[in-house]
Amino acid sequence: MLTESFIASTKTVERKAQATATKDIGIHLHDFQPIPSLKTSFKKSSTQPNCLAVTATHIFAAQADKSVIHVYNRECGNQEAVVPFQEKITSLAHAGHYHGAGTLVLGTQGGSLILWELATGRHIRTSQSHLQPVTCLAVDPTFNFILSGSSDSNLQLWSLPSLLSISQPSHNDPSQPLPFSPMRTLTNHRAAINAVLFAHIPGQTSFAISAADDQTCMVWDYANGTVLHTYLLSDNPLCLTLDPADRAAYTGFSDGSVQIINFYKPNHLLHGLFDPSQQSTPTQPPRSDRWHLHGPLSSPVHALQVSYDSTTLISGHGDGKAHTWDTAKGKYSAQLADFILPITNLLMLPPLGFPSTQTPNSKLHDVVKPRYETFHNMNTGSNGDTSIPVNYSFTAQLLSTLPSKNTPSGLADLDVAMTHLSFPECMLEEGIAELRALNNRSSGPLDPDNMDQDDALRTENKNLKLQLDDALRRQREAIAEVLEYDQQSLRRREEESIKKARKKRRRIREMEAEERRRKVVMGEVVESSRENGFKEAQDETDEDLSSDTDELSSD
Numbered sequence: 001m002l003t004e005s006f007i008a009s010t011k012t013v014e015r016k017a018q019a020t021a022t023k024d025i026g027i028h029l030h031d032f033q034p035i036p037s038l039k040t041s042f043k044k045s046s047t048q049p050n051c052l053a054v055t056a057t058h059i060f061a062a063q064a065d066k067s068v069i070h071v072y073n074r075e076c077g078n079q080e081a082v083v084p085f086q087e088k089i090t091s092l093a094h095a096g097h098y099h100g101a102g103t104l105v106l107g108t109q110g111g112s113l114i115l116w117e118l119a120t121g122r123h124i125r126t127s128q129s130h131l132q133p134v135t136c137l138a139v140d141p142t143f144n145f146i147l148s149g150s151s152d153s154n155l156q157l158w159s160l161p162s163l164l165s166i167s168q169p170s171h172n173d174p175s176q177p178l179p180f181s182p183m184r185t186l187t188n189h190r191a192a193i194n195a196v197l198f199a200h201i202p203g204q205t206s207f208a209i210s211a212a213d214d215q216t217c218m219v220w221d222y223a224n225g226t227v228l229h230t231y232l233l234s235d236n237p238l239c240l241t242l243d244p245a246d247r248a249a250y251t252g253f254s255d256g257s258v259q260i261i262n263f264y265k266p267n268h269l270l271h272g273l274f275d276p277s278q279q280s281t282p283t284q285p286p287r288s289d290r291w292h293l294h295g296p297l298s299s300p301v302h303a304l305q306v307s308y309d310s311t312t313l314i315s316g317h318g319d320g321k322a323h324t325w326d327t328a329k330g331k332y333s334a335q336l337a338d339f340i341l342p343i344t345n346l347l348m349l350p351p352l353g354f355p356s357t358q359t360p361n362s363k364l365h366d367v368v369k370p371r372y373e374t375f376h377n378m379n380t381g382s383n384g385d386t387s388i389p390v391n392y393s394f395t396a397q398l399l400s401t402l403p404s405k406n407t408p409s410g411l412a413d414l415d416v417a418m419t420h421l422s423f424p425e426c427m428l429e430e431g432i433a434e435l436r437a438l439n440n441r442s443s444g445p446l447d448p449d450n451m452d453q454d455d456a457l458r459t460e461n462k463n464l465k466l467q468l469d470d471a472l473r474r475q476r477e478a479i480a481e482v483l484e485y486d487q488q489s490l491r492r493r494e495e496e497s498i499k500k501a502r503k504k505r506r507r508i509r510e511m512e513a514e515e516r517r518r519k520v521v522m523g524e525v526v527e528s529s530r531e532n533g534f535k536e537a538q539d540e541t542d543e544d545l546s547s548d549t550d551e552l553s554s555d
Contacts, residue, residue, distance in 0.1 A: 007349065081367065098350055111129060115163055149210060159183050194237060199242065247262070302342065363396060364397075
């Protein structure tokens, strides 16, 4: 049986009739399915919206109006550490796998980002790219990009691998971007941005969505920096969440109502966001897509989450109550919980109970606090230093042994990369596919005429391969003919040299025979008949061989 849970954080407010014990509790771990019930609570926390991050082992809560982050250990059930910073933290996001250590991304009141590597303590601070506080953060599913939204109405797109790289480009090199600076700025909003999210499914059709106080929700092609579609709302959206299958978005308003933004249009073959005929015209969702609470009492919606099966929407309100909504019927369902204090954040946890869940290879028992004096923006590119610091260490528990050279296909990508001689094929294919998707998207929105481009390229590659095979075959045939001609020429030269040698030997014997006849006439001593017979037999053999060679040469 699957078990689904969520974490809710609250903000402390002054209430006369509020109990001291209840006032001290700020984070709640609550079961949602199969039976809703409160599981665990953590004390001494008060958070603003978008100031909560969760991993499998820890909870991170940026405290309201303070420059500290409270770190809670989920296994021990207590507060592990209080981490101070130089300025107030206004937003949080975790970049990395849920079961891994990863990096905590912090948005500051001054408009910059701070990256904190949880297993090393490395501390990285970006440039002050926003003019006002960073109100929201989002990390894409591939952990390659960060989107930061601010009260200055701008969105900044950052490259996470570039920010975490030990070696940074030089300040003096004009061909390279400035270190610790954003890749792109998105400026279509006209008011403070309250929420930003990446789509759950990576790939060519991945997108980002933002909600702002200008009563709009905008869907972005973040790789190209363009707006795919604009949705006009009847009120300022306070929070935002996406359907797990990226089919729709949900927004919450100050009157306690929620609204669904459906990305798919009826009777349309293309995805509504990537249909060129619909991208230029803003859309206003119908009134029937806005759902209201029962009764006259209403409280602002500060947080929204969707269940794993997409059938239930959970909303957190300013009066401390969490409500559920039936997404299929499009109406209010029931009250889920009452946390007394205003709910500011809701985070759904991955469901438990799948039989094929992979065991993580490492676990972060205790976070390593930021080491400002050691890793603070080191190697910023002034001298081109690319060396790894001597005291740069990774602290975690390995839950399994490293694989052997015969690595099974079911092991994690990290294990494959650590034992491979160079780069695994899966990593190369993933990188090529990502670059290809970005290049395709940078050329503009999807067009039905270009949807068969992959098939055309495959056909062209197949034809080129056939031509290459035919050329190789002709080359082999030509090489064989040349070798045969060389062998025949060599045989002819050898036969001619043998023939000349035998003719020379016959000529010498003829001269010797003439000399013997002359000696007989002159009465001189002549060689014995035995020697003459041997030479005559040899002469006959040479004549036979010579005649055979002549016949072979004539053939």
